[in-house]
Structures are given as C-alpha cells and as structure tokens.
Amino acid sequence: MxxxxxxxxxxxxxxxxxxxxxxxxxxxxxxxxxxxxxxxxxxxxxxxxxxxxxxxxxxxxxxxxxxxxxxxxxxxxxxxxxxxxxxxxxxxxxxxxxxxxxxxxxxxxxxxxxxxxxxxxxxxKNVRVRRFQVGDLVLRKAFQNTTDPKDGKLAPQWQALYNIEAEVGKGVYQLLSMDGRILPKSWNAVHLKLYFV
Structure with a gap:
C-alpha cells in the first residue's frame, strides 16, 4: 500500500x-x-x-x-x-x-x-461508492504480485471468495476466507466485487 x-x-x-x-x-x-x-x-x-x-x-x-x-x-x-x-x-x-x-x-x-x-x-461525480454488508460474499481483485506469472495476460482479474467480516472504516472491510481465517489487513471496497450466487 x-x-x-x-x-x-x-x-x-x-x-x-x-x-x-x-x-x-x-x-x-x-x-x-x-x-x-x-x-x-x-x-x-x-x-x-x-x-x-x-x-x-x-x-x-x-x-x-x-x-x-x-x-x-x-x-x-x-x-x-x-x-x-x-x-x-x-x-x-x-x-x-x-x-x-x-x-x-x-x-x-x-x-x-x-x-x-x-x-x-x-x-x-463519477465515483460509484461500493457498499457491502457483513456476511456478503465478495471477490478480491488480483494484483500482479498475487497472480501466477505463467498465466500472463490470461491471468484472472478477480481471485478467491471471501466473506465480509466487519466494516472497519468508510468503505474499508475486514475479510474472512472461506476456511474461517481472517485476513491480516483490511481491504478497500474499490478492490472488492460482490459475488452473486
């Protein structure tokens, strides 16, 4: 960051x-x-x-x-x-x-x-605020250091499925992985996308 x-x-x-x-x-x-x-x-x-x-x-x-x-x-x-x-x-x-x-x-x-x-x-005026509720399923944006370099341009844009554990600030969320582990750092809503089941 x-x-x-x-x-x-x-x-x-x-x-x-x-x-x-x-x-x-x-x-x-x-x-x-x-x-x-x-x-x-x-x-x-x-x-x-x-x-x-x-x-x-x-x-x-x-x-x-x-x-x-x-x-x-x-x-x-x-x-x-x-x-x-x-x-x-x-x-x-x-x-x-x-x-x-x-x-x-x-x-x-x-x-x-x-x-x-x-x-x-x-x-x-062009910013869309993303709001999530506790318990929502979200995808986290994939960054260059978190993707497999062998995938090249075909690497996925979004990775892993997470659960919103808590809102720690305005548009900042604590994530919980699907295996029940809390991620050490919080994530901005800009880097999250709602997952529809």
Missing amino acids: ITSTPVHSQANGQAESSNKIIVNNLQKKLGTKKGKWAEELPFVLWVDKTKSKNETRQTPFSLVFGTEDMIPTEMVIPTSRSCLQNPETNNQDLADDLDVVDELRDSTRIRMATYQQRITKSYN
Missing part, C-alpha cells in the same frame, strides 16, 4: 507527475533529435519554473521570490519592461514586492483551495 507523504514524493506519484510534464515538454522541443536532450533540458526547466500554473495563476518563481521573472533575452534586447526599470528605485521596488509577497501567497492558497475543490467535485 502506497502512503502519500511529501517526504517521499517518489512513492506517492508527485515525482512522476512533475517528471511527466518535463518529459512531454522535452519531447515537443526535441522532435526527431532525441539525442540532444541534455542541451535542451535547462531551457525546459526554465519554462517549467517561469510558466504560470492553472491552479495558482502564478509562476513558481514569483511565489518564491515575490517578483516576476525576466527571460535572458529581455536583458539583451530592450523591451518596455526592461526599459522602464530605473536602477535607483529598483531596490525600493523589490522591497515593496517583498512586503506584499505574503498577501500574494495567501491569495494563491485560496485560489488553490478553490481549484482543488473543483477538481474533487469533478472527480467525485
């Missing part, structure tokens, strides 16, 4: 999720020149850090440093933003930006909570 924790991002899918975005952007940038990924990686990472995200509407750079980022070409080719910078007042402008960075982060937190609620609502 995978435990979600920010300490071990590789265990809860966060690393794969962010890496997927980086790999997709690299594939778009490289086209047919796949061997040159090392030269393009810094540019792809820069874009990932400086592009505003849907859930926050802010760039990660601005949330950390309290100011908008400038791309390197803006330092070489004059733009309206770089031309309007006044070196004398720049330090004061940066200090003012740091004063309001907490407000920016708070508004971003509120925006993220709203975004997460929308995503949760969208996800939950």
Whole structure:
C-alpha cells in the first residue's frame, strides 16, 4: 500500500507527475533529435519554473521570490519592461514586492483551495461508492504480485471468495476466507466485487 507523504514524493506519484510534464515538454522541443536532450533540458526547466500554473495563476518563481521573472533575452534586447526599470528605485521596488509577497501567497492558497475543490467535485461525480454488508460474499481483485506469472495476460482479474467480516472504516472491510481465517489487513471496497450466487 502506497502512503502519500511529501517526504517521499517518489512513492506517492508527485515525482512522476512533475517528471511527466518535463518529459512531454522535452519531447515537443526535441522532435526527431532525441539525442540532444541534455542541451535542451535547462531551457525546459526554465519554462517549467517561469510558466504560470492553472491552479495558482502564478509562476513558481514569483511565489518564491515575490517578483516576476525576466527571460535572458529581455536583458539583451530592450523591451518596455526592461526599459522602464530605473536602477535607483529598483531596490525600493523589490522591497515593496517583498512586503506584499505574503498577501500574494495567501491569495494563491485560496485560489488553490478553490481549484482543488473543483477538481474533487469533478472527480467525485463519477465515483460509484461500493457498499457491502457483513456476511456478503465478495471477490478480491488480483494484483500482479498475487497472480501466477505463467498465466500472463490470461491471468484472472478477480481471485478467491471471501466473506465480509466487519466494516472497519468508510468503505474499508475486514475479510474472512472461506476456511474461517481472517485476513491480516483490511481491504478497500474499490478492490472488492460482490459475488452473486
């Protein structure tokens, strides 16, 4: 069972999720020149850090440093933003930006909570809750480590017949095997299917 924790991002899918975005952007940038990924990686990472995200509407750079980022070409080719910078007042402008960075982060937190609620609502409208009663006969989902590797793709999707012993949480059940042995760990209803006699 995978435990979600920010300490071990590789265990809860966060690393794969962010890496997927980086790999997709690299594939778009490289086209047919796949061997040159090392030269393009810094540019792809820069874009990932400086592009505003849907859930926050802010760039990660601005949330950390309290100011908008400038791309390197803006330092070489004059733009309206770089031309309007006044070196004398720049330090004061940066200090003012740091004063309001907490407000920016708070508004971003509120925006993220709203975004997460929308995503949760969208996800939950398609979820079918499976409820079982004590005494119901169920089949347990077969996992890769519980099936015979010789069966290959033809391995059964559901295995063994169990009896619901008790509901230990919302949608979590204690199972009893047909020979009267209680399984050591409880099972989520997602991995169980009602067996019809």
